[in-house]
Amino acid sequence: MIFPRGAARRTDHAAASDVVYDAVIVGAGVSGAIIANQLSAAGKRVLMLEAGPGDDITLDGYKSYLERFFASSIKHNQSPYADNPNAPMPKSTDAIKLEPGVVDSSGYLVQEGPFSTDTTYTRVFGGTTMHWEGKTLRMLPEDFETRTRYGQGRDWPLDYEALSGYYAQAELELATSADVEDQAFLGIRFDDGYVYPMKGLPLSYLDRQVDAGIKGTTVELGGKDYELKVRPFPQARNGIPNPDYDGGKGYEPIGAVSTHQVEEGLRCQGNINCVPLCPVQAKYNAGKTLAVAFQTGRVDLLAQTVASKVVIDPATGRVTEIEYKTYADPSSSEHATGTVRGKMFVLAANAIENARLMLASGLASTSGLVGRNLMDHAYLLSWALMPQVCGTGRGSVCTGGIQELRGGSFRRDQASFNVDIHNDGWGWAVGSPYSDLVEFVDERNRFGKELRTELVARLTRQLLLAFMVEVMPTESNRVSVDPAFTDQLGNMRPVISFQVPEYSLNGVAYGRQLARQLFDRLGAEDHTAYDPEDYGYVTHNGEGYVIRGGNHLGGTHIMGTSPTDSVVDADQRSWDHDNLYLAGGGSMPSIGSSNITLTVAALCFKTSEHIVARLRDDARPIEVGG
Amino acid sequence: MGLPHITTVESLHQYLHAALQLEHATIPPYLTALYSIHPGTNLDAVMVIRVVAVEEMLHLTLVANVLNATGGTPDLTGPGFVPSFPAYLPDGEDDFQVDLQSFSPAAVETFLKIERPGAAPEEEARVRAHDGPRSLLAAPGDDSMRFYSIGEFYEEIRRGLEYLHGELGDALFSGDPQRQVTPEYYYSGGGEIIPVTDLASASAAMELIAEQGEGLGGKIYDEEGEIAHYYRFEQLKLGRYYQPGDTAGSPSGPELSVDWDAVYPVKPNVVLDDLSAAPDLHASAARFNEHYADFLGLLTRSYTGEPKLLIDAVVEMFRLRDEMLSLLRHPMPGPGGLNAGPTFEIAGSS
Numbered sequence: 011m012i013f014p015r016g017a018a019r020r021t022d023h024a025a026a027s028d029v030v031y032d033a034v035i036v037g038a039g040v041s042g043a044i045i046a047n048q049l050s051a052a053g054k055r056v057l058m059l060e061a062g063p064g065d066d067i068t069l070d071g072y073k074s075y076l077e078r079f080f081a082s083s084i085k086h087n088q089s090p091y092a093d094n095p096n097a098p099m100p101k102s103t104d105a106i107k108l109e110p111g112v113v114d115s116s117g118y119l120v121q122e123g124p125f126s127t128d129t130t131y132t133r134v135f136g137g138t139t140m141h142w143e144g145k146t147l148r149m150l151p152e153d154f155e156t157r158t159r160y161g162q163g164r165d166w167p168l169d170y171e172a173l174s175g176y177y178a179q180a181e182l183e184l185a186t187s188a189d190v191e192d193q194a195f196l197g198i199r200f201d202d203g204y205v206y207p208m209k210g211l212p213l214s215y216l217d218r219q220v221d222a223g224i225k226g227t228t229v230e231l232g233g234k235d236y237e238l239k240v241r242p243f244p245q246a247r248n249g250i251p252n253p254d255y256d257g258g259k260g261y262e263p264i265g266a267v268s269t270h271q272v273e274e275g276l277r278c279q280g281n282i283n284c285v286p287l288c289p290v291q292a293k294y295n296a297g298k299t300l301a302v303a304f305q306t307g308r309v310d311l312l313a314q315t316v317a318s319k320v321v322i323d324p325a326t327g328r329v330t331e332i333e334y335k336t337y338a339d340p341s342s343s344e345h346a347t348g349t350v351r352g353k354m355f356v357l358a359a360n361a362i363e364n365a366r367l368m369l370a371s372g373l374a375s376t377s378g379l380v381g382r383n384l385m386d387h388a389y390l391l392s393w394a395l396m397p398q399v400c401g402t403g404r405g406s407v408c409t410g411g412i413q414e415l416r417g418g419s420f421r422r423d424q425a426s427f428n429v430d431i432h433n434d435g436w437g438w439a440v441g442s443p444y445s446d447l448v449e450f451v452d453e454r455n456r457f458g459k460e461l462r463t464e465l466v467a468r469l470t471r472q473l474l475l476a477f478m479v480e481v482m483p484t485e486s487n488r489v490s491v492d493p494a495f496t497d498q499l500g501n502m503r504p505v506i507s508f509q510v511p512e513y514s515l516n517g518v519a520y521g522r523q524l525a526r527q528l529f530d531r532l533g534a535e536d537h538t539a540y541d542p543e544d545y546g547y548v549t550h551n552g553e554g555y556v557i558r559g560g561n562h563l564g565g566t567h568i569m570g571t572s573p574t575d576s577v578v579d580a581d582q583r584s585w586d587h588d589n590l591y592l593a594g595g596g597s598m599p600s601i602g603s604s605n606i607t608l609t610v611a612a613l614c615f616k617t618s619e620h621i622v623a624r625l626r627d628d629a630r631p632i633e634v635g636g
Numbered sequence: 637m638g639l640p641h642i643t644t645v646e647s648l649h650q651y652l653h654a655a656l657q658l659e660h661a662t663i664p665p666y667l668t669a670l671y672s673i674h675p676g677t678n679l680d681a682v683m684v685i686r687v688v689a690v691e692e693m694l695h696l697t698l699v700a701n702v703l704n705a706t707g708g709t710p711d712l713t714g715p716g717f718v719p720s721f722p723a724y725l726p727d728g729e730d731d732f733q734v735d736l737q738s739f740s741p742a743a744v745e746t747f748l749k750i751e752r753p754g755a756a757p758e759e760e761a762r763v764r765a766h767d768g769p770r771s772l773l774a775a776p777g778d779d780s781m782r783f784y785s786i787g788e789f790y791e792e793i794r795r796g797l798e799y800l801h802g803e804l805g806d807a808l809f810s811g812d813p814q815r816q817v818t819p820e821y822y823y824s825g826g827g828e829i830i831p832v833t834d835l836a837s838a839s840a841a842m843e844l845i846a847e848q849g850e851g852l853g854g855k856i857y858d859e860e861g862e863i864a865h866y867y868r869f870e871q872l873k874l875g876r877y878y879q880p881g882d883t884a885g886s887p888s889g890p891e892l893s894v895d896w897d898a899v900y901p902v903k904p905n906v907v908l909d910d911l912s913a914a915p916d917l918h919a920s921a922a923r924f925n926e927h928y929a930d931f932l933g934l935l936t937r938s939y940t941g942e943p944k945l946l947i948d949a950v951v952e953m954f955r956l957r958d959e960m961l962s963l964l965r966h967p968m969p970g971p972g973g974l975n976a977g978p979t980f981e982i983a984g985s986s
Contacts, residue, residue, distance in 0.1 A: 073679055250820050250947075263823050277823065279950065 021057070021310035023336060023348050031057040031310075032625055034332055034352035036317040036367070038064075039137020040607060041593040041614045042358035043296040044183060047303035048618030054625060056309045057350055059334055061097035061359075062134040064313025075140070076287055087130050087141040087286050087561070094133070094340040095498035097316055102128040102559070107545040113505075119362075120495045120505040126545040127508055129386050129559030131360045132286075135313065138360065138561065139295040139607070141286035143407055144246045146186045146608040147428070148177050150417045151197040153602030156482070160421040162513060163482035164599040167571045167580040170199070173612050178204065180611035181244075184294045185264045187211050187278075188244030195241075196417040207261040208249040210242050211278060214433045215401035217242075217410035220473065223532040224412075229524065232420030238528075240410045240431065246294035246607075247278040247406060264298050282405035282434050293406075312336065318347070318501055320355070320371040322587060329355045329590045335499045343498045353628065354589050354621055358614075361563035361596035365489040366504045368567070368592070375586050376573045381490055383483035383568045385601050387560030388425075388510050390477040390518045391439045392525035394534035395468070402435045402472045403443075409433060415524075416603040425480040425517030428603040429524075435472030436537075438558070443469050473534055477521035480603050481514045483565045510557055515550040522555060562606045564595035581620040582613060593617055642796025645706060645808070651793050652703040656710060657726040658786065659696040659845075661719050662750055663689060664980045665734050665743070668902065671960050672738040672977070677898035681739060684868045688747075691848050691865070694827050697817050698841040700939040702797075704815040705832035706808055710939040712932040715984040721905045725750065727789040736977060737904040740896060744872050751849055751865040752785055753884075787846050794842045801835045809834050814941060821943040827862075856884060900964050903974040908981055914969045917976050924959040929982045931956060 032054035035042045046056045075090035082089040088101045104117025105128035114121045121127065132138045151170035156163040178201070181188075189210035190200050213221070221240035228237045248263045255261040263277070276290040284293055303309045312334070319333040331349040338344070357364045365381040374380050396402075412429035420426075436442040446468050450456045456464055481487075487509060491502040510518075522538075529536045540547060540556040547556050570576025573585035582597045584590040593614055595606045642648050666689040673682055700710040711717070719726070722733040732749045735742075783789040801808050809832070816831040823829065827848060830841045847858040849865050856867045856878055863878055870887070871877050877889030903910060908925075911918040931952050938945040960978045968976050 069683060070679055077676060248823075251823065253818070253820060260819065262819065262828065277950070279954075 021312065023312060023315070023346070026057055026310060026312055026350055027348055029055070029057070029310075029351070031055050031350070031352040033057075033354040033356055033621060034059070034350050035356045035358055036332065037061075037137060037357070037359035037363070037594075038135050038296065038300060038311070038313075039132075039358060039360065039594075040139050040184075040296040040299070041360075041610055042137070042356065043299040043303065044180075044611055044614040045356055045358065045591075045593060045618050045621070046309050047299050048615065049622060049625075050303050050306040050308040052622045052625075054308065054622065056303075057352065058309060058311045059315045059317050059332070059350070060135050060311060060313045061316040062091075062094060062313070063340065064135050064311055072287075072291070076289055079283075079287060085283075088132060090140070090286055091132065091134050092340070096314070096335075096337045096340050096343070096345070097133045098497050098503075099133040100128075100130045102130055104128070105545045105559075107543060107547075115495055115503075118497070118503060120492070120503055122505060122507040123509075125508045125510050125548065125557070127386065127506060127559045128546065129563065130561050131362065131563065133363070136296045136300070139297075142293075142295075142561075142607060143285050143605065144288075144293045145408065145605040146181065146184055146188075146244045146246050147604035148193070148198055148244075149173075149600075149602045149604045149609055151199070152417050152421075153600055153604070156421065156600055160419070162421060164568070164570070166599050167569055167576075170197075172580075173609070173616070174199070174201070176612035176615040177608065179615045180608050182207055182261075183299060183615075184246040184608065184611055185248060185298070186244050186246050186608075187249030188242070192242050193244055195413070203257070205252045205254045206244065207252060207255050208263065209252050211245055211247060211249045211406075211409060213240065213242050213410045214404060214431075216404075216433055216473065217431050219396065219398065219400045220431055220528075220532065221410075224528055227528070227531055229415075229527075231415065231520075232418055232422070234418055234420075236414045236418070238412050238414055241413045242410045243408065243430075244608075245278075245406070245409070247284075247288070248276065248292045249278060264294070278406060280405045282403055282407065284406045312350075314338070314340075316499060316501060317357075317359070317367055318370070318499070320357070320367060320373060320587075320590070321349070322371075322373065326588070327586055328588050335501070337499065343500075345499055353625065354591065356591045356593055356617075356621075358593040360594055361566045362489050362504050362506075364592050364594060364596045365566035366491055366502065369489070369491045370502045373586070375567075375577050375584070377570075377576055377585075379485070379568055379575075379577050381566050382485045382488045383565035383599075384487040384489055384506070384508060384563070385481045385483055385565040385598070386508075387562045387601065387603075387605075388479045388481055388514050388518060389558040389560050390479060390521050390555055391474060391558065392477070392522060392529070392536070392538045393436045393439045393472065393474045394525075394529045394532070394536045394538070396471045396473050397533040397535075399467070399470045400473065402433060402470050405433055407432065407434050413603075423513075423516060424520055425482070425514045426603045427477045427479040427517050427521055429521075430476040430478060432474035432476055434474075435469055436474050438476065439474055439538075442472060473529075473532070475525050475528070477518070477525070478560060478603060478605075479514050479517040479521060480601065482511060483568060483599060484509075484511055487511075487565075489566055510548055512550075515548065515555075518555050518557065519550055519553060522553070562595065562601055564598040564601045564606055566596040567592040569597045569599050580616075582617045583620070591617055591621065642792060642799065645800060645804075648706060648793070648796050648800060649703065649708040651789075651796065652699055652706070652708060653711075654726050655699045655790070655793065656696060656703070656712065657717055657719075658789070659692050659699055660712065660717070661723060661726055661734070662692050663696075664718070664721070664978070665736055665746070666692065667960060668736045668964070668977055669739040669743045669747075671957070671964050672900045672902050672975075674898040674900065678739070678895055680892045681872055681894055684872055685739070685747075688751075688865045688868060691827060694822075694829065695845045695849070696935075697822055697829060697939070698832075698845055701816050701830065701832040702793075702838050702841050703811075704939065705811045705813075705838060706797075707811045710936060712936045712939075713929070713984055717932070717984050718928075718980055718982040721980065725786070727783050727786055729783060729785065735904050736902075736906065736980065738902040739899045741873070744869055747869045748866060748873065750786070751869060753787065753864075753866055786849055790842050790846045790849075794839060794846075797835060797838050797842070806834065809838070812941070815939070815943075817939065817943045817946065821938075821946040856882060900975045901973060902964055902977040903968060903972075906968075906977045907979050911968065911976055911979075914976075917963070917966055917968065920959070920966075921963055921976060921979050924956070924963060924978050925981055927952070927956060927959065928978075928980065929984070932982070 038060040079090040098118040108123040187208035278292040567577040878887040879889035
């Protein structure tokens with residue numbers, strides 16, 4: 011991300027402590043970025059606290075992330091980022107098989123189990139958009155009322171229609187490419203004449219091969235027939251700008267105009283290593299929004315500043331200040347402490363970190379639900395070898411999938427899911443292409459031209475279906491804190507207790523059976539194997555599966571209609587603390603079968619509107635009655 | 637001696653054809669220098685050169701739009717469209733030549749000359765009589781005259797557009813609007829593409845080229861806060877970034893480091909004949925030239941009614957880049973320790 015001139019100007023801690031900001035925002039990820047941008051555009055002064063280093067706001071910083079990723083022998087979501095014991099983050103490689111009753115504290119997440127999750131989020135400037143895949147699915151209207159419709163989960167305090175306008179704002183902010191005709195299904199409705207900012211990105215050749223192969227496949231579920239097809243995903247990647255956008259005004263892609271000597275983002279070129287980081291910044295990251303926010307001159311940033319306590323006035327329940335610990339050297343525990351003040355406070359540090367900070371501050375809320383109802387998609391992977399070469403390996407990572415089973419009356423009994431077709435082949439499941447190379451060399455003694463030919467033949471036929479299975483809120487799935495587990499700065503680490511609910515496992519089991527059926531239909535050779543020694547191994551009705559975390563964290567400051575049943579209201583405002591907002595996936599009462607970022611962004615637009623209105627009302631002169 | 641004023645549509649088209657050649661002529665030297673840098677090194681220099689090269693591609697497309705709008709037909713495939721290096725610039729500047737060479741202080745000096753600030757000290761100095769070596773490419777209009785800079789060359793086109801619009805009215809812009817390259821097919825290439833339909837958009841296109849290139853009147857930043865090419869390159873020479881408020885020659889921004897040694901030593905202005913002792917290299921270089929010629933053909937089609945082909949052109953550009961990298965990283969046989977490189981010997985079709 012490249013910052014316009016002046017943007018790199020930061021405040022210092024002494025100067026910041028002298029100011030009562032209109033809003034203090036904890037976390038410079040997508041939620042914090044959108045709220046900072048909206049507030050500063052409305053003339054408000056904003057202070058952002060970012061736990062990670064802020065030097066990465068330069069192009070050199072971005073490039074250094076890429077270089078570290080390219081040079082890593084083990085490539086995962088967090089490979090681009092240096093270890094930072096002062097703002098540690100979970101890595102998928104941390105997860106180990108848990109022994110019953112034994113707490114694993116070897117990674118950043120302290121895992122109580124019984125399920126060992128490899129879920130991650132990124133604590134750097136830009137947050138988890140610095141590793142996200144970039145899918146921007148709207149939730150289904152029925153996802154907002156699963157309790158009413160299906161007797162499962164919780165209803166939202168608002169419906170799809172109430173969020174629809176904010177979805178459109180989010181699609182603009184995240185620079186989304188999609189075609190409405192592909193995305194209007196299962197009740198998803200768009201305003202008349204609406205088009206996405208950019209035209210849909212094409213399905214990959216692999217997608218099209220799968221689509222052709224499964225054409226005509228109908229499955230019966232919950233008494234209804236579903237005809238399966240491959241549908242493109244909406245994506246926060248630069249595509250062809252749609253001249254019809256905004257009533258014919260068109261859309262100018264973010265980063266189209268070079269600023270500050272370098273370009274910010276090209277058009278998607280189909281790089282397969284676009285997760286974690288797009289090499290050409292065609293994929294949105296929160297830095298693009300922050301660049302605009304910083305340009306107002308009203309947003310100050312304190313980087314390497316970890317919020318450590320939310321301080322409440324016991325008389326009013328209002329937040330008075332936030333305590334922080336700031337460090338100069340990530341490898342040293344040496345730090346200074348201080349406080350920052352504002353009229354409004356926003357925690358935008360993601361579902362796990364928001365809950366962690368609240369609980370570490372002793373704020374479990376009236377409902378007692380802070381940290382509870384932790385949700386994350388449960389991913390089931392199935393992989394096979396297609397009979398024909400399918401061009402696997404040509405990116406971006408995921409362009410299409412089977413979306414028809416995201417909604418329907420079957421949700422009374424089993425979780426819905428989305429099926430991703432992974433253009434990067436079996437990488438996620440078994441470590442391709444590296445694992446294939448090792449196998450061909452070590453086990454088959456191949457070399458030279460033969461090795462190349464056989465590798466290519468294998469890799470270009472790989473098909474990986476990732477079933478992204480819904481997980482409903484369950485109070486026992488939770489984040490807590492324990493003074494026995496702290497990080498280098500002495501901040502308490504998140505303790506995770508998680509079990510994949512039966513309801514989700516019903517969906518997992520169905521997904522596995524569907525994968526077999528689809529592989530049959532495609533003539534693909536099923537290579538799926540679930541190792542009982544895998545940390546994510548679970549059993550259900552006598553069958554074993556391996557479940558992976560989805561990095562789509564929600565529920566920990568759940569939204570509802572009253573202080574007794576929830577932590578925040580429909581504006582993400584804390585019921586207990588009048589000037590505190592808990593923003594992000596933690597507010598979501600359900601995550602359905604959508605990757606959560608677009609919904610998180612939409613909610614943050616709603617919250618921004620609310621905060622701006624409140625600040626305006628608060629600033630009005632008080633009329634003295636007479 | 638009078639100025640070679642543009643007074644007819646025909647002479648306007650001549651100028652615009654020369655402008656296409658001019659914009660293109662800078663791309664091979666920029667890319668050669670860019671790709672000669674060792675991977676992972678000289679990030680500042682890579683960015684500076686890359687941005688300039690990409691903006692030249694934007695300028696090429698903008699010129700094509702103006703030419704199309706005024707009823708001309710862009711052609712990047714004709715004989716001599718690609719200069720033989722070393723080359724004089726096709727706008728007639730004749731006090732320096734442009735080489736294909738590695739990233740080096742000499743290369744940066746040349747880039748500074750290419751992009752030198754536009755405004756001549758006085759009206760009479762915009763062009764001057766030419767008595768040096770003949771430009772390898774025909775200068776438009778009056779072969780005996782040379783412009784002071786690229787900026788003055790474009791200023792002449794801008795004046796010509798205004799003059800002809802005064803004479804002909806909107807009939808000047810009689811070209812097929814379907815040939816315009818629009819933001820759907822061209823973006824993130826160093827600025828916003830401007831579809832040209834009238835005098836205002838044509839002038840805007842010309843101004844964008846002039847502002848991005850050489851700066852207007854020696855200004856470091858344009859109205860959008862973008863820094864002109866000349867000053868971008870000067871940063872490499874001076875080892876420091878400019879920031880707003882700086883005066884020319886005295887940047888005060890962050891330091892910028894250049895490692896002149898982290899560069900492949902490419903033989904300057906390498907030609908196919910230099911590679912005859914290495915048949916594989918020779919074949920690779922010849923193949924690159926064929927692909928480059930094909931690519932210019934593809935661009936010509938994109939500029940003459942099939943703008944969608946610019947999407948396909950992206951894939952071709954990846955191929956060209958890979959081929960260039962492969963050549964630049966290959967040592968030539970024999971002593972001297974120099975590497976090969978793309979020769980850009982394109983005969984062109986007639």
